[in-house]
Amino acid sequence: MITIKNLHASINGKEILKGLNLEVKAGEVHAIMGPNGAGKSTLASVLAGRSDYEITEGEVDFDGIDLLEMSPEDRAREGLFLAFQYPVEIPGVSNINFLRTAINEIRAYKGEEPMSAKEFMATVREKSALVELDAKLASRSVNEGFSGGEKKRNEIFQMAMLEPKLAILDETDSGLDIDALRIVAKGVNTLKTDKNATVVITHYQRLLDHIVPDFVHVLYDGKIVKTGPKELALELEEKGYDWIKEEIGQ
Amino acid sequence: MLEGLTPTSILLDEKELSLAKNTLATNQLPTTRMEAWKYTRVAKLGKTNYRSSEETIESLDAYRIAADATTFVFVNGHFSEELSSDEMPEGVSISPLSSCMEGEINSSNLVLEDEIFTALNTAFLTDGVLIDIEAKAIIEKPIQIIHLLKGEAALSNFKTIINAGDFSKAGIIQGFFAEDANKAFANVTSEISVGKNAFLTIDKIQYEAENTSHISTEQVSQEKDSTFTINTITLNGGLVRNNLNIEVIGENCETNLNGTYLLKGKQHVDNHTVVDHTVPNCNSNELYKGVIDDQATAVFNGKVFVRRDAQKINAFQSNGNVLMSDNATVNSKPELEIYADDVKCSHGSTTGQLDEEAVFYLRARGLSEKSARKLMVSAFIGGALDKIENKDVLKYTYKLLKERFAWDFESDFNS
Numbered sequence: 148m149i150t151i152k153n154l155h156a157s158i159n160g161k162e163i164l165k166g167l168n169l170e171v172k173a174g175e176v177h178a179i180m181g182p183n184g185a186g187k188s189t190l191a192s193v194l195a196g197r198s199d200y201e202i203t204e205g206e207v208d209f210d211g212i213d214l215l216e217m218s219p220e221d222r223a224r225e226g227l228f229l230a231f232q233y234p235v236e237i238p239g240v241s242n243i244n245f246l247r248t249a250i251n252e253i254r255a256y257k258g259e260e261p262m263s264a265k266e267f268m269a270t271v272r273e274k275s276a277l278v279e280l281d282a283k284l285a286s287r288s289v290n291e292g293f294s295g296g297e298k299k300r301n302e303i304f305q306m307a308m309l310e311p312k313l314a315i316l317d318e319t320d321s322g323l324d325i326d327a328l329r330i331v332a333k334g335v336n337t338l339k340t341d342k343n344a345t346v347v348i349t350h351y352q353r354l355l356d357h358i359v360p361d362f363v364h365v366l367y368d369g370k371i372v373k374t375g376p377k378e379l380a381l382e383l384e385e386k387g388y389d390w391i392k393e394e395i396g397q
Numbered sequence: 398m399l400e401g402l403t404p405t406s407i408l409l410d411e412k413e414l415s416l417a418k419n420t421l422a423t424n425q426l427p428t429t430r431m432e433a434w435k436y437t438r439v440a441k442l443g444k445t446n447y448r449s450s451e452e453t454i455e456s457l458d459a460y461r462i463a464a465d466a467t468t469f470v471f472v473n474g475h476f477s478e479e480l481s482s483d484e485m486p487e488g489v490s491i492s493p494l495s496s497c498m499e500g501e502i503n504s505s506n507l508v509l510e511d512e513i514f515t516a517l518n519t520a521f522l523t524d525g526v527l528i529d530i531e532a533k534a535i536i537e538k539p540i541q542i543i544h545l546l547k548g549e550a551a552l553s554n555f556k557t558i559i560n561a562g563d564f565s566k567a568g569i570i571q572g573f574f575a576e577d578a579n580k581a582f583a584n585v586t587s588e589i590s591v592g593k594n595a596f597l598t599i600d601k602i603q604y605e606a607e608n609t610s611h612i613s614t615e616q617v618s619q620e621k622d623s624t625f626t627i628n629t630i631t632l633n634g635g636l637v638r639n640n641l642n643i644e645v646i647g648e649n650c651e652t653n654l655n656g657t658y659l660l661k662g663k664q665h666v667d668n669h670t671v672v673d674h675t676v677p678n679c680n681s682n683e684l685y686k687g688v689i690d691d692q693a694t695a696v697f698n699g700k701v702f703v704r705r706d707a708q709k710i711n712a713f714q715s716n717g718n719v720l721m722s723d724n725a726t727v728n729s730k731p732e733l734e735i736y737a738d739d740v741k742c743s744h745g746s747t748t749g750q751l752d753e754e755a756v757f758y759l760r761a762r763g764l765s766e767k768s769a770r771k772l773m774v775s776a777f778i779g780g781a782l783d784k785i786e787n788k789d790v791l792k793y794t795y796k797l798l799k800e801r802f803a804w805d806f807e808s809d810f811n812s
Contacts, residue, residue: 218760223762229761244772
């Protein structure tokens with residue numbers, strides 16, 4: 148589904164990603180772990196199309212399309228979704244309103260008819276129940292006055308509404324208590340099919356008890372330096388990252 | 398700029414006329430060295446040879462803000478009888494000033510000394526409208542005054558007088574437009590008195606042209622227990638200056654001043670407001686919000702006076718601006734002058750850009766950049782537009798926003 152080859156990206160002249168390779172196939176769940184500053188969030192931002200980063204080398208193929216050539220909105224319309232690490236509060240813009248605009252712009256992009264108001268509201272009810280997001284919250288201003296947990300659940304609610312092919316969850320678990328974590332994980336697992344894929348970026352192994360990955364990658368100094376099965380996450384939790392550094396000879 | 402203009406034939410008070418003439422004879426146009434005009438240059442007005450010209454327009458369709466209203470139309474300040482309503486609602490009398498008899502036009506409360514634009518307006522008054530609302534009259538249908546500028550270097554000195562009788566309630570819509578106008582200038586004054594326990598709402602839409610000028614001075618006085626609300630919506634006009642002066646002379650009054658301005662090109666729009674609380678136990682709320690694009694400039698200078706004996710005043714004032722381009726300018730100056738010691742007053746001013754992080758967030762969900770920015774802008778000015786109660790005015794405002802900025806806000810507000 149997505150193939151990242153030799154990706155180099157820098158911000159303000161400082162190189163963060165230094166030749167990253169990753170392949171994710173439909174139906175898979177990948178976890179990316181790594182120490183602070185390794186480039187995890189940079190990877191998420193670059194894939195979503197944040198313009199602060201300069202791509203100096205490499206390519207990203209998303210189901211046959213050159214992802215790096217596209218605007219952020221077209222990436223979303225092609226089925227890429229980023230659950231933000233820090234969801235933005237947007238006073239005055241209603242969650243529901245903007246989602247309806249988003250869905251209809253995505254549909255127009257694909258040459259489809261807009262979603263009827265009735266169908267939309269039914270979908271909102273169904274999907275907000277999935278992440279146990281109060282329907283009142285769903286219709287308030289985007290993330291305004293939401294608790295940390297509500298913001299993250301709102302991200303998964305939006306993901307459920309947009310039904311992306313590839314979802315990247317950028318530290319969606321951080322700051323969540325165990326109940327909220329379970330709700331978020333349940334949402335993600337329910338949305339999983341053999342046609343979509345999930346990339347989970349996290350610091351903590353804890354999340355991976357709930358969203359079980361097919362592969363765990365270690366991102367270190369801008370590259371993926373180790374890939375293993377889900378047990379690798381436990382090992383990292385227990386031993387930290389120093390042994391990885393030794394293993395790769397740094 | 399005065400050459401070739403004919404002195405007014407409207408039957409105004411002689412003393413005021415001579416005061417106005419004297420001001421014109423002894424004053425120059427204001428310069429940016431004067432505090433009140435620090436951010437607004439009017440020198441170009443002095444370089445144009447204005448003329449008074451009678452013009453007609455074919456149809457009012459494009460300018461009719463409310464369909465069901467009592468409408469009076471003026472073109473370059475001249476009354477257009479054929480486009481105006483001939484039926485008058487009960488409880489109100491509306492007449493062009495040109496048809497008023499001597500003594501019918503009440504004495505002015507405008508400041509004429511050293512105020513060159515009010516003096517010009519008085520000495521060369523083209524025409525205007527007198528609206529007398531009877532005591533206890535409840536006027537359901539809005540009264541709509543449409544003013545158009547048309548032609549080359551046309552000057553309209555136009556005046557609106559509104560007397561809202563005790564316990565009356567009315568809504569007045571003012572629309573200022575331009576049709577095939579070039580370098581035209583609307584110099585407008587309004588004298589408004591709000592009687593005891595009266596409710597008066599004015600919705601004022603300014604939508605002239607990028608090369609026209611508009612200076613208006615509104616002098617409002619409020620008697621006790623009255624509520625006065627004015628919504629000023631400025632969406633087009635090259636040079637626009639609104640002087641809104643409100644004197645609260647009776648206790649237990651409420652005053653609401655709201656403004657929305659969306660500017661682009663080289664527009665310069667200056668809102669100067671003064672609320673003068675001379676007596677205790679009153680509330681005033683002021684909210685002005687603007688979005689400034691291209692090389693446009695917005696000025697906001699809002700002043701609230703709370704006089705020494707005016708205790709228990711609640712006065713709130715807020716001005717917010719969003720700059721959409723690197724070359725857009727805002728000069729915002731909220732001021733409070735408080736001489737009483739038991740009051741609640743606040744003022745604030747913010748100027749910033751659209752939150753780019755939020756724009757990215759919306760785009761990452763599939764919204765085009767244009768939709769994302771529009772959504773953010775409509776959320777920003779929504780606070781001020783929400784204050785407009787007249788649905789026709791709001792609807793018409795959306796129409797103009799769509800026409801001038803290709804922004805369809807209606808869908809956001811209606812859902």
